[in-house]
Amino acid sequence: MKSELLAVLNEAYPEYVSGEKLSILLHCSRTAVWKHIKNLQEEGYQIKAVRNKGYLLESSPSLYSGHAVASRLIKGNLPYQIRFYPELLSTQNEAQRLAMEGAEEGTVVIADKQTKGRGRLGREWESSMGTGLAVSLILKPDVPAYKAPQLTLVAAVSVVKAIEQITGVKAEIKWPNDLLIEGKKVCGILTEMQADPDRIKSVIVGIGLNVNETVFPEHLHHIAASLSGFADSPPERAQLAAAVLNQFAEDYELYKQSGFAGVKAEWESYSCTLGRKIQVRQNGSYINGTAEAVDSQGVLKLRDKDGILHSIVSGDIEI
Ligand code: BTN
Incomplete structure (x- = not known):
């Protein structure tokens, strides 16, 4: 029933399909149609219901558009x-x-x-x-x-x-x-x-x-x-x-x-960078040290083995 209902709605898109038409096509009552629509909505299908127009399948959970x-x-x-x-x-x-x-x-x-x-x-x-x-x-x-x-x-x-x-x-x-x-x-x-x-x-x-x-x-x-x-x-x-x-x-x-x-x-x-020993590659050279912090500008602060604090604005790091 679910796939038949979806097939009808998909086929009709971007037009609405009335509850009456669905009940005839799917051989069930309009209340049953409504129940199936509700189930589909709970599964993530976005189906718009408008009085006097019927149902419009706006998007399916698996549809990427x-x-x-x-x-x-x-x-x-x-x-x-x-x-x-x-x-x-x-x-x-x-x-x-x-x-x-x-x-x-x-x-x-x-x-x-x-x-x-x-x-x-x-x-x-x-x-x-x-x-x-x-x-x-x-x-x-x-x-x-x-x-x-x-x-x-x-x-x-x-x-x-x-x-x-x-x-x-x-x-x-x-x-x-x-x-x-x-x-x-x-x-x-x-x-x-x-x-x-x-x-x-x-x-x-x-x-x-x-x-x-x-x-x-x-x-x-x-x-x-x-x-x-x-x-x-x-x-x-x-x-x-x-x-x-x-x-x-x-x-x-x-x-x-x-x-x-x-x-x-x-x-x-x-972050999985802070507090870790890292190696930074900048313009072909390497700096090793501990990633101590990022400052309020997003700059990485790296302390090397001699205690010098480096400010890393950009670069590639290895953890
Ligand atoms: C990186 O890790 O080096 C960055 C990758 C970024 C890839 C995205 S995919 C969307 C956008 N279009 C592109 O060609 N690149 C970015």
């Missing part, structure tokens, strides 16, 4: 506009193109698949399977350009919280841009800026989250993992994307009010 994400967004301070693409080279490139054309803050580029996703430091980001999240968000914060990297840290906090809301799984933040679960990378964040000498024109925050991948390229076997490997059931990408955006809208508001200091305590609570 712009509408499936947008219909789960909470109207808040950041007016999101979702641009969903079945396939792109890179959501980051598309967001940059849109930003140059004057796209507004809150424009979000999402791709089901990326064929040339980009990571930090010119690395590749593998997400061509249609199983992960590839999201790039256009922001126009009123802050000096040197503060733009702080948005990586804010987004990391938002993604950790969204992952926990949807799956119950706890991820940790490896400064500055990785999220790890049980030591394996599940998410990377790439923040890029377009700026004039005196002001930021736009910041693009790109989030790549491994959700349901089961195979990784050989060189990533020991370092990467998917959220589904830790969750009780396979997470839905539309639900996750919406949770990330809803959470980010809240955290970004805090950031605009109080800067990185507004989310610092949360960042620290999710």
